[in-house]
């Protein structure tokens with residue numbers, strides 16, 4: 001069988017490309033070695049974090065910075081997709097709303113999200129469960145932890161939040177409340193997924209509400225770790241907000257991150273509904289071509305079996321060094337499947353990441369305005385494998401993956417060449 005579009009990689013860029021091509025009625029297959037970085041992320045889509053001229057200053061308006069960066073660097077991935085960034089955001093919302101989830105925000109405004117460490121991070125598209133309304137009117141902040149849950153440090157959060165409080169919560173008193181679920185006499189360690197699944201039990205929901213009821217007032221804000229369900233919807237958040245008659249938020253947390261996982265699940269269910277296929281634990285190890293076009297991928301599954309997969313067009317979304325899309329060997333950076341032309345920023349003097357990012361991360365595959373690498377006519381490249389962007393300093397990782405994945409998926413589906 002020949003697929004219309006074959007996508008390599010199941011990170012944000014690959015999932016968006018697959019969803020876009022499938023929504024255009026194409027027969028889509030995703031081949032992926034493993035999960036992408038979505039379940040490691042905050043679940044917020046960063047479009048642009050800091051001002052170009054003052055890199056320590058949060059930008060209020062990502063759109064303005066993106067316009068500036070395109071003028072200064074016409075090879076930045078955003079330059080190739082500028083006219084489709086808004087469309088890609090609308091598409092993301094359409095996909096997520098089909099399962100009852102949504103992200104709040106736009107390209108024109110960054111919002112400040114409280115992290116699990118009690119710092120603030122800017123992001124453009126944020127889960128409803130992380131948005132604080134009228135922080136200046138909050139009178140009481142309760143940081144909720146669990147005995148035996150070691151992936152959330154409410155006392156550290158409290159310390160840092162108290163430093164922020166004059167500007168962010170000018171009126172609020174803050175305290176930590178640690179809940180004890182069951183007798184936990186064995187000192188069992190509780191995991192994020194375990195707690196998230198407990199909320200499916202009415203008994204646990206009742207316990208949770210009864211424990212917090214004494215603090216609940218409309219001026220109270222409860223801050224929780226990211227445990228409000230695994231599925232991409234806000235049912236648990238809405239139930240708690242109503243029953244406690246207070247604001248309830250969750251912070252982004254340590255990996256595995258459920259807010260990132262929810263976005264992944266939202267896309268996977270959309271792709272499935274549109275008859276797309278996913279083959280996980282399938283590593284693409286080679287390809288065949290004819291007349292300047294890729295015709296076949298060679299993939300190895302987890303049992304070691306090697307298969308040939310035929311397609312009309314292809315999207316490469318294998319991520320950067322982290323995802324496995326770029327390799328660094330013998331002092332050289334290369335793309336391992338197609339051996340595509342790579343911008344090689346081989347600067348290793350400083351191996352540490354800082355707020356300035358790292359020059360090495362600007363390495364990546366070079367493409368034309370239609371996201372095609374030389375010389376292939378039916379291969380499109382999307383996401384963090386693209387050259388000229390460093391998401392660690394630019395704070396645009398998911399934004400670049402979303403917009404380039406959207407364009408690549410659409411072009412691969414049209415396959416006009």
Ligand SMILES: Cc1cc2nc3c(=O)[nH]c(=O)nc-3n(C[C@H](O)[C@H](O)[C@H](O)COP(=O)(O)OP(=O)(O)OC[C@H]3O[C@@H](n4cnc5c(N)ncnc54)[C@H](O)[C@@H]3O)c2cc1C
Nearest residue numbers: 009011013033034036037042046284319323383384397398
């Ligand atoms: C820890 C961490 C936290 C982050 N947090 C945020 C955040 O909060 N907000 C934000 O905007 N950005 C964040 N980023 C950046 C952002 O997550 C990434 O830039 C973006 O998700 C990259 O998506 P991608 O699809 O290009 O690549 P990836 O997510 O890396 O996906 C690559 C995919 O390709 C697959 N693959 C690789 N090689 C092969 C092969 N040969 N055959 C088949 N499959 C293959 C991998 O298994 C994987 O599924 C974070 C990054 C990291 C590392």
